[in-house]
Amino acid sequence: xxxxxxxxxxxxxxxxxxxxxxxxxxxxxxxxxxxxxxxxxxxxxxxxxxxxxxxxxxxxxxxxxxxxxxxxxxxxxxxxxxxxxxxxxxxxxxxxxxxxxxxxxxxxxxxxxxxxxxxxxxxxxxxxxxxxxxxxxxxxxxxxxxxxxxxxxxxxxxxxxxxxxxxxxxxxxxxxxxxxxxxxxxxxxxxxxxxxxxxxxxxxxxxxxxxxxxxxxxxxxxxxxxxxxxxxxxxxxxxxxxxxxxxxxxxxxxxxxxxxxxxxxxxxxxxxxxxxxxxxxxxxxxxxxxxxxxxxxxxxxxxxxxxxxxxxxxxxxxxxxxxxxxxxxxxxxxxxxxxxxxxxxxxxxxxxxxxxxxxxxxxxxxxxxxxxxxxxxxxxxxxxxxxxxxxxxxxxxxxxxxxxxxxxxxxxxxxxxxxxxxxxxxxxxxxxxxxxxxxxxxxxxxxxxxxxxxxxxxxxxxxxxxxxxxxxxxxxxxxxxxxxxxxxxxxxxxx
Numbered sequence: 129x130x131x132x133x134x135x136x137x138x139x140x141x142x143x144x145x146x147x148x149x150x151x152x153x154x155x156x157x158x159x160x161x162x163x164x165x166x167x168x169x170x171x172x173x174x175x176x177x178x179x180x181x182x183x184x185x186x187x188x189x190x191x192x193x194x195x196x197x198x199x200x201x202x203x204x205x206x207x208x209x210x211x212x213x214x215x216x217x218x219x220x221x222x223x224x225x226x227x228x229x230x231x232x233x234x235x236x237x238x239x240x241x242x243x244x245x246x247x248x249x250x251x252x253x254x255x256x257x258x259x260x261x262x263x264x265x266x267x268x269x270x271x272x273x274x275x276x277x278x279x280x281x282x283x284x285x286x287x288x289x290x291x292x293x294x295x296x297x298x299x300x301x302x303x304x305x306x307x308x309x310x311x312x313x314x315x316x317x318x319x320x321x322x323x324x325x326x327x328x329x330x331x332x333x334x335x336x337x338x339x340x341x342x343x344x345x346x347x348x349x350x351x352x353x354x355x356x357x358x359x360x361x362x363x364x365x366x367x368x369x370x371x372x373x374x375x376x377x378x379x380x381x382x383x384x385x386x387x388x389x390x391x392x393x394x395x396x397x398x399x400x401x402x403x404x405x406x407x408x409x410x411x412x413x414x415x416x417x418x419x420x421x422x423x424x425x426x427x428x429x430x431x432x433x434x435x436x437x438x439x440x441x442x443x444x445x446x447x448x449x450x451x452x453x454x455x456x457x458x459x460x461x462x463x464x465x466x467x468x469x470x471x472x473x474x475x476x477x478x479x480x481x482x483x484x485x486x487x488x489x490x491x492x493x494x495x496x497x498x499x500x501x502x503x504x505x506x507x508x509x510x511x512x513x514x515x516x517x518x519x520x521x522x523x524x525x526x527x528x529x530x531x532x533x534x535x536x537x538x539x540x541x542x543x544x545x546x547x548x549x550x551x552x553x554x555x556x557x558x559x560x561x562x563x564x565x566x567x568x569x570x571x572x573x574x575x576x577x578x579x580x581x582x583x584x585x586x587x588x589x590x591x592x593x594x595x596x597x598x599x600x601x602x603x604x605x606x607x608x609x610x611x612x613x614x615x616x617x618x619x620x621x622x623x
Contacts, residue, residue, distance in 0.1 A: 144319065157193075167259060189239055192336050220241055227279070291482060293483065328351065330356065335358075464490075533547050
């Protein structure tokens, strides 16, 4: 059986190449590649003893901790499918049912959210006892065709389960064995690179329950780096800076402005001298926050905006002006033909795509299109124009919510903002700004501010003020919440 770029094979190859190198830092726990591989193997043995078979789906319901990665690796070793769970109530029940989980592992406090589920394993004493009692099972035949499942963030509704071939996910979403470099051609080459290359220390502030956090963890481990997890509850920018300093972090993954802005606000002169790169996942970072971070981190070489989602993998990234498209990604017209320079369309991926039925072009190629709008420039880069679902139709115009948000963030009284459209009998949709302010703010203030930056039809017609903008784990706005808050009958804000 072809085992090319099976995720368990990838990790085990690196563990053999650099067994004593630090692989994981999670709170007080530190594991080398050998230790992480051995613990994952023992848990795989326990899962096998419970009857977990290839293709079975095992839900992981936990905050970031070492056991999260151990559980994920254990599933891959058995050819089972780990499922990232990060929700509660009816939404959690629906995701568990939709993904067909046969077993849940995780923190007892979070497992208690699913008291009706019959088979669970809690971290702590039950988990550690299981590891002590078991050995790694005999290797099972593996394949690059084995499944990798990732649940979307669900910021526009219920999370969706997306299933990939592991090999396709490895190249389309996890860097293909390179960090901002060329992908590898074989697992042997990957192990050689890990042994001979520079082992970067990477901190993810985006949780492993989100695809961006997972993907950075695989970028890190496929290149032989040390993965540092932020294990605190909620995002504490000062504690994150102190963690990054203690661990001499060189690469940090954050969730756009939602994390970048508070980080810039607490950084002190001379901190994080080894930090070379900040990568955003889930949402891009505004120019204002980038400037503040560069001013406070003189050794910071680059801030990388990375765009992607569970269905498309990583589609483009920018280290300055203009986004560069990943392999297999194009700007598409409505008929799925590639757009020419100066034309706008939607971003789509062909080739390495998730399993499923996708629209096909005239040549029979399948394209995954998720509604990210972009314009192809003459130099081959693209300018992002927002997401199709965030276009507001008002006064006969199309308004990109992201463009309005960017303008409003520059107002000194605006701490955070999300913009949505609300049905209006005269305008079609009213541009509605939901703002978490830091000082008194009125709609007239915003109108005066926007007059210098936006066209009249782009300016907000409604203002809702809230104490906090609800965002997902990687900083993306919760549009389901925002749409509810924006409604006229909502008592949360002020028109």
